[in-house]
Amino acid sequence: MNRSSILRTASFLSILIVLYGCKTIEQPGKETKIPEEPLPAYESIGFYIQAGDPDKALNEFEKAYSRNPEGKDTKNLYSSLLLTVGKVEEAESVIREVLENDPENTDALYNLAMLESIKGNREGEKEALENILKIDSKDTRALSSLGELYLTEKKYDKAEEAFNNSLEVDPSDVTARSGYGNLLLRKKKYDDAVKQFDKLVEEKPDYSFAYADRSRAKSGLNDADGALADLNKAVELDPEYYWNYIDRGKLLLFLGEREKALSDFSKAIEIDPGYFYAYIYRAGLNRDMGNREEAESDYNKVMELKSDYYFIYEPFAVLEYERGNYKRSAELWKLAMERWPEEPSYLLMRGISLIASGREKEGRELFKSQMGSLPRDSYFYDLARMFAEPGYDIFLFNKLEKENTVPLKMRVLFYAA
Template structure:
């Protein structure tokens, strides 16, 4: 730039894994470059705070979920004050800004209005004198990356690489562009070049940390983030990464202290507020967790994952209506992602709203066909509704994902028997029993359903069930014994086995709910 700005690119790549997509935005690069330019003419703009949002994926979340961010540093060289015309103050007052400052001011106007299209279009009309300015080209590429136009950013980056291949800012830019465009090899090569010249370079170390996070190698990622802080101890994204990795590594005190440090500097950091909520929830302080996540939502009202957390905290306080509202909001934000449907479906089931629960589980498998747990739930709920064919379809689909699951096999057989279709039941079980250990209690139960027993067969399997030491497999077998008697019309015997299951402490198997229904509860 004409003002002689020395710029090292600062990135805040906000990667939010929602709906199977990756959303990328840029924050501090533009602000810092513009501040540097405008400060040279005595017009430093107010720096806007933008939160770094980093959230967990899939499923399951269900669990600790994973996300990534990267940042380097920026430095501005002071520019000389404009020479005032002492003889003619009026003329001095009308001195025009240098071209780069004028351009930066206009660009900032677009960005202040969140007008990315206008900001990018301004580069097409910039003066010839500015088109070759390295810092402005870096800024242009940064905006293109932020707008999701990685291929165009790569063209600029390649041109800058040819022009000034040893410029650290250019190397950082191209490493980030390669990462965004999915070229891991090139990204790593460029990061290697940066670290060869500057082993503690924040941007490169953060980039390597991100890659380790994606591989769930949290300890290695943590070490890279720590290295990034060596020469840049206040690097917000490296601090965030350290805090996040400490959370994943169960170093909760360190995680809390680091996130608090971030919030002491920037109380609007939504990502840090969200993690403080998670940390509170780890201690079952759900009221406090709710306050943190509500504050996070104030600064990032469209963050899908935040509403998942809010719903979870509300549910744990038995505020079911509020939990439903939170997960419904998440569904509205991203109807093509499965997780909010799954959470809400479980809530509806708990509230005995079985039709609503079923509808949500069907939405789960529509948006994520590989989430086989939902097929199990569909099988159960359709069983409750006495839709035997649909129940069978659910359990058959679940069986595709868990081919040796004897519970699914028995439930499929039971749906045939509910329809009095013993022929198809036997055909199915003939295949289902193939290659099973004939001495196992699981095989014995499938054989009982196939042969429809007789007193000797029943008496033969009962001692085997009683010898099962672990409570869960024994409880599951009690259920299938009870269901066998129910299918045979011996409701009293069935209820004896179902009652045994009800008397178990916190059973963790889906047959427990089926036993409840079998008792009419």
């Protein structure tokens, strides 16, 4: 779940629980002591949400719901809990029932917006939020959520208006403050973004995303130390959040702390071994550190998890060539060629890898068949022809003797060697 979804889910659950007199919900992740005595029905719902156990909250609610199923507020709370535990179809049935009898019920409309968001129906979500604002133009839930939608759509002026309108009504609105700060980040107004996240930290000192986002703003101001301090705090507050370790690992790489960066990428993998992103960074870092077997293992994992992530084709192909695994290197260069057919260096490296793997005939045939696609006045053409036609290397080296551009000359010699 992304951070805007977390914010909005917490927001709508908090509002609905408060309707029943429950205590303010603390940020998920805080340790909550199990009560020794059974709690009254609605208090127990709040307790289990506070403890990070929405399934038990739903079970407690269903007990209370069976005794008083007809109240609109009861049904709204029920549908919100169903959404939280992923029972989307059941939640939709309850939401539609409320709206059929009361089309202007803003709580039900907000739950409908959340439902459409879960279903990926952005237009349906936007319509529900706009309908709320037609009824109550100061509904901060709808304003901040609409701001998030506009931010996603890069409609920055509309997003700014929605966030500011929400903050005018409620300066403590976490979603609006966070969204406005991220809007300023996208506009590269880093000083202003830091100020917004400062306010968010002051308002919600235990909210990890405030520190993570402020670190990005500080990075934009070249305050690497300040950014690192904020990421350290974000990790402290939420030690199981995958992206905190990715962000801190990248920053540590920038600061030259390669071992610490490697540790962070490994921690991210420990948290979610089924997601490919951390493997990419760890593979590149392992390669740079000379850990070629570990790098190969990580690149293979990326190919297993997301084989169409084409950005790794080139570095993985280079690694395999360096390791002497020329056959695998040729396969990867072929993938790179298919993704970027206009890049002549991939053709050259694929052919060279084929020849190095012992498939000389196949490599030379590749150069013969593809040579005509290269500009005749380029060194790429000369190199392909050198591999395709024995003896052409004499012409190429004579041409290189007259070349005054040293980097270009060195690059051609690399391929020729």
